[in-house]
Each structure stands twice: as structure tokens, then as C-alpha cells.
Amino acid sequence: MRMLFNGFSLLLGLTVATGALAKLPELPEADVARCRLLGDVSATSGYGKNPNWQPIARTYAEKKAESLGATHVGAIQFVAGGTFNGEARLKAYACP
Numbered sequence: 001m002r003m004l005f006n007g008f009s010l011l012l013g014l015t016v017a018t019g020a021l022a023k024l025p026e027l028p029e030a031d032v033a034r035c036r037l038l039g040d041v042s043a044t045s046g047y048g049k050n051p052n053w054q055p056i057a058r059t060y061a062e063k064k065a066e067s068l069g070a071t072h073v074g075a076i077q078f079v080a081g082g083t084f085n086g087e088a089r090l091k092a093y094a095c096p
Helices: 002-017 029-034 054-067
Strands: 036-044 072-080 086-094
Touching: 036 054, 054 072, 054 086
Parallel strands: none
Antiparallel strands: 036 086, 072 086
8 A cells, every 4th residue: 555655646746747737827916807706716735745735736726726617816825734735725717
């Protein structure tokens, strides 16, 4: 089981390192009025010993935002759940 977990951690690390993360553009506060708020989205980084958990949590949250039809995200916050994991919270927007 430990070997499976280590393999998953390595794969996830390689995914992060190669830039295969979801990346919706961040909406500047000045442009919020021209877009439609789709909702608040949050996601966790999952359980694991990764001190760089924020990009993982953000990617999961952005994927949820994309499933709502978001073209942009804003008001991104990170809440630590411990030293090695946490949650990303953001607002999903559809912009013309």
C-alpha cells in the first residue's frame, strides 16, 4: 500500500512539475462587473505529505469551476488543514 501511495505522490508531483494543472485566468477586481458569478467553489488538496499543496488544491477547485462553465476565477483563498494539506476557495465567473 505504501508503494502505491508513493507512486501516486510521484505521479502527482510530476504532473505539478510539468505544468499539467488547470489554469483558469484570474479575474482582476476591476473586471468583475462585466462577468457573471457562477458560484463559490472549494476543493482540498487531498491527503498526503506535500508541502506545496496549494497548486494541487487550486487545480481541483478550478476543475470544479470549469464544470460550472467558468472562464475565469477570482477571490482565491487558501486555508491550511495542516502542514501538508489544505483547501482552495475561489469564485467562478463566466466572462464574455
